[in-house]
Amino acid sequence: xxxxxxxxxxxxxxxxxxxxxxxxxxxxxxxxxxxxxxxxxxxxxxxxxxxxxxxxxxxxxxxxxxxxxxxxxxxxxxxxxxxxxxxxxxxxxxxxxxxxxxxxxxxxxxxxxxxxxxxxxxxxxxxxxxxxxxxxxxxxxxxxxxxxxxxxxxxxxxxxxx
Numbered sequence: 001x002x003x004x005x006x007x008x009x010x011x012x013x014x015x016x017x018x019x020x021x022x023x024x025x026x027x028x029x030x031x032x033x034x035x036x037x038x039x040x041x042x043x044x045x046x047x048x049x050x051x052x053x054x055x056x057x058x059x060x061x062x063x064x065x066x067x068x069x070x071x072x073x074x075x076x077x078x079x080x081x082x083x084x085x086x087x088x089x090x091x092x093x094x095x096x097x098x099x100x101x102x103x104x105x106x107x108x109x110x111x112x113x114x115x116x117x118x119x120x121x122x123x124x125x126x127x128x129x130x131x132x133x134x135x136x137x138x139x140x141x142x143x144x145x146x147x148x149x150x151x152x153x154x155x156x157x158x159x160x161x162x
Contacts, residue, residue: 050068050069051068051069051070051145051146052068052069052070052143052144052145053066053067053068053070053071053074053076053142053143053144053145054066054067054068054141054142054143055081055141055142055143056132056139056140056141056142057104057139057140057141057142058137058138058139059108059137059138059139059140060085061085061086061101061104062083062084062085063081063082063083063084063085064082064083064139065082066078066080066081066082068144070125070144070145073120073123074091074092074095074120074144075091075092076091076092086100086101086104095118099116099118099127100127100129100142103116103129104129104140104142107129107130107131107140108131108138108140111131111133112131112160113128113129113130113131114128114129114160115127115128115129117147123146124146124147125144125145125146125147126144126145126146126147127142127143127144128142128143128145129141129142130142130143
């Protein structure tokens with residue numbers, strides 16, 4: 001800890017000063033764990049409740065939209081994601097690079113929807129990736145929402161939607 005000398009007035013002496021620096025703790029790979037689950041077919045792409053993250057990602061990997069109340073839970077803000085590729089995201093980089101990006105690439109190549117469940121600090125979430133072809137543009141919609149699945153697994157091939 002650095003030593004600071006502070007002179008406030010002649011009659012007032014401080015022998016020891018403790019500073020608390022509020023440093024933002026980053027979420028690491030160990031914070032995210034895949035869990036085995038049965039795939040759910042959701043009736044709505046974007047849930048009615050506000051507990052979700054919705055991302056619209058172009059085929060070049062650039063995120064053009066990021067909304068949802070869960071952004072704060074993942075220590076993210078819209079500006080951390082919009083107009084960035086997965087590799088440029090600093091917070092939750094392991095979630096985006098290790099889990100979402102490989103399925104995003106498969107989603108583009110095969111036109112297949114994917115879903116996987118994971119935990120973050122003892123809370124369970126489901127991430128769904130849907131290909132969304134628009135004339136002259138191919139994009140992928142990504143939705144992260146709460147889940148209730150409990151079995152732990154690390155084999156991502158089991159998470160393909162049939």
